[in-house]
Amino acid sequence: MRSLDAVIKEYFPDRGNGLVAAKDFTAYAEIFKKTPDVSVPDSGFRSQICANCFVIAPNTEDRVQPASVQKVSACGKCRVSYYCSQLCQLQDWKAYHKRECKVLASLAPQVPPSPVVLLLRIVMMQGDKRDKFFKSMEELMSHVEERRKMDDFPTLVLMGKGAKEYSGTDLPLDAVVEMLCKVMTNSASVTNPNYDTVGLMFDPLVSLINHSCEPNAVLVFDKNVLFLRAIRPIKKGEEILITYTDNTMPMPQRKQQLRTRYFFDCQCTACRPPVDSGLKPDPRNDFTCPKCCTPFQPYSTPSGPGVQLYNNISACSSCRYRFPDAPNVVANLEDRIVSTGIADISGIESDAMANKLMTKLKQLHKLGMIPIHRSPFVEAFAYLIPYYMTQQDWSTALALIGIEYFLQDQVRSRQPEFMPVRLAHMMRFVVVLLYVINFGASRRLEQCSIDLHECLWGLVVELERSISPMYGKNSTFEIHVRDKYKNVMLMQMGPDLARVHTRRTLEQLGWHKEMDKIKAYAMNFLNDSDIMEIETFHVNSDILDVD
Numbered sequence: 001m002r003s004l005d006a007v008i009k010e011y012f013p014d015r016g017n018g019l020v021a022a023k024d025f026t027a028y029a030e031i032f033k034k035t036p037d038v039s040v041p042d043s044g045f046r047s048q049i050c051a052n053c054f055v056i057a058p059n060t061e062d063r064v065q066p067a068s069v070q071k072v073s074a075c076g077k078c079r080v081s082y083y084c085s086q087l088c089q090l091q092d093w094k095a096y097h098k099r100e101c102k103v104l105a106s107l108a109p110q111v112p113p114s115p116v117v118l119l120l121r122i123v124m125m126q127g128d129k130r131d132k133f134f135k136s137m138e139e140l141m142s143h144v145e146e147r148r149k150m151d152d153f154p155t156l157v158l159m160g161k162g163a164k165e166y167s168g169t170d171l172p173l174d175a176v177v178e179m180l181c182k183v184m185t186n187s188a189s190v191t192n193p194n195y196d197t198v199g200l201m202f203d204p205l206v207s208l209i210n211h212s213c214e215p216n217a218v219l220v221f222d223k224n225v226l227f228l229r230a231i232r233p234i235k236k237g238e239e240i241l242i243t244y245t246d247n248t249m250p251m252p253q254r255k256q257q258l259r260t261r262y263f264f265d266c267q268c269t270a271c272r273p274p275v276d277s278g279l280k281p282d283p284r285n286d287f288t289c290p291k292c293c294t295p296f297q298p299y300s301t302p303s304g305p306g307v308q309l310y311n312n313i314s315a316c317s318s319c320r321y322r323f324p325d326a327p328n329v330v331a332n333l334e335d336r337i338v339s340t341g342i343a344d345i346s347g348i349e350s351d352a353m354a355n356k357l358m359t360k361l362k363q364l365h366k367l368g369m370i371p372i373h374r375s376p377f378v379e380a381f382a383y384l385i386p387y388y389m390t391q392q393d394w395s396t397a398l399a400l401i402g403i404e405y406f407l408q409d410q411v412r413s414r415q416p417e418f419m420p421v422r423l424a425h426m427m428r429f430v431v432v433l434l435y436v437i438n439f440g441a442s443r444r445l446e447q448c449s450i451d452l453h454e455c456l457w458g459l460v461v462e463l464e465r466s467i468s469p470m471y472g473k474n475s476t477f478e479i480h481v482r483d484k485y486k487n488v489m490l491m492q493m494g495p496d497l498a499r500v501h502t503r504r505t506l507e508q509l510g511w512h513k514e515m516d517k518i519k520a521y522a523m524n525f526l527n528d529s530d531i532m533e534i535e536t537f538h539v540n541s542d543i544l545d546v547d
């Protein structure tokens with residue numbers, strides 16, 4: 001579908017321009033696909049990614065990238081950009097690299113952050129005949145005036161100065177800084193099937209898509225090709241909305257992120273549900289009464305700007321249990337664990353740190369007030385799972401992955417089944433199962449007598465079935481899973497067992513029963529702690545400190 005047949009630009013008084021559907025779309029339909037106008041690899045992936053087509057070469061065994069080339073090679077002149085073939089190098093040279101190569105070479109081995117490299121590309125395109133691109137860019141929001149008032153504005157000016165100097169453009173500094181602000185407001189991450197951010201892209205058409213915390217569309221990437229895909233049915237004339245934030249966060253944190261990064265107060269259906277709309281409570285906001293376990297939602301319906309985020313909760317509406325530290329204890333609890341706690345642990349390095357965090361999560365779970373499907377568990381697991389994988393503690397990683405798969409992904413933001421992040425989690429599940437099978441399980445996992453081969457098989461089948469609705473037919477991801485994992489399965493099980501598995505349905509094989517055992521193992525892992533009983537709901541600040 002050509003992008004212009006699929007969407008229409010429309011102006012909304014409260015949010016500027018946006019895109020609306022030019023026809024009806026069913027769930028998972030491709031709205032349009034295109035190669036973004038400008039994209040650059042992320043600094044962490046630069047030496048692994050082809051700067052032209054974004055194909056990824058594997059660098060380590062356990063990252064298990066869906067890689068379709070073995071190797072990318074550095075540009076002989078700058079040694080900063082990498083390519084998978086001479087053709088890709090030539091294409092990128094013609095389109096961008098001939099202008100930036102000298103600059104990057106002069107800066108190497110230092111390379112500016114991705115937004116600056118992206119900005120450089122854009123500034124240096126000025127000499128080309130790209131009138132349509134620059135005209136569309138002109139109309140985009142920069143929020144430069146709001147950014148001017150922020151503490152980090154001097155850093156932006158410095159970055160702008162750098163870009164002006166390196167590019168040799170005669171645009172005034174103000175114009176370059178404004179362009180940088182546009183890049184920051186309108187660029188989007190390029191992700192791989194593992195859902196790692198592997199690059200940054202800027203495309204004036206895609207930039208027009210506005211935000212909702214209850215999105216109806218998602219951006220998916222297959223190498224450097226972007227797909228805008230419906231995740232629910234979208235009617236002709238309906239606005240197409242994606243999410244700009246970590247959409248697993250509760251409402252106050254999402255609002256705060258949107259205010260500080262995108263300068264608007266979100267009033268979407270999840271942030272401002274219409275009164276008596278009959279909408280189901282949003283699980284992202286759930287708390288549970290520690291006494292009667294009834295879920296409750298602590299947020300008042302916001303009324304106008306300067307939103308009041310919390311009700312003054314004093315008692316459970318079901319059992320009337322009075323929370324000792326009301327009224328704002330819930331707000332404090334949440335702010336500390338989400339804003340402070342998780343931000344501080346983003347670079348888990350030592351075993352002690354990870355173990356301490358794990359203990360705190362177990363304590364928090366025991367407190368009984370915060371369901372496991374919401375933050376901070378979701379964010380903490382996102383950090384801890386890769387940590388335990390790099391430590392090759394496969395059994396612990398499997399426990400956390402089990403919770404993620406069974407309890408978090410399903411409910412965390414009422415998202416449809418095949419979201420890219422869910423697929424990334426399934427792939428990680430498969431990888432960790434393979435490692436457990438190969439390198440042995442912990443005693444506790446062994447005691448659960450789980451048929452791990454059965455689980456592995458079922459997951460591969462489910463993963464393969466789930467990829468094409470999101471990534472399209474024959475995507476790099478699908479081919480990778482089909483080829484690689486099925487081969488691995490044959491190696492693991494031997495041809496006889498694999499044949500049996502291919503012929504029978506998952507139900508006949510009893511897959512769900514075995515998967516339930518993984519769920520039970522995961523929950524036991526979380527429930528097992530030697531901490532003291534916490535009898536009343538009293539937020540002991542020490543529980544929530546993560547240093």
Ligand SMILES: C[S@@+](CC[C@H](N)C(=O)[O-])C[C@H]1O[C@@H](n2cnc3c(N)ncnc32)[C@H](O)[C@@H]1O
Pocket residue numbers: 014015016017018139140141143185186207208209210211212261262263264265266267268
């Ligand atoms: C990527 S741009 C989207 C296109 C933008 N509306 C325009 O006209 O250029 C992001 C900016 O759009 C506005 N925006 C996006 N979603 C919004 C929403 N749900 N409510 C209000 N403003 C929104 C914000 O100003 C945000 O910084």
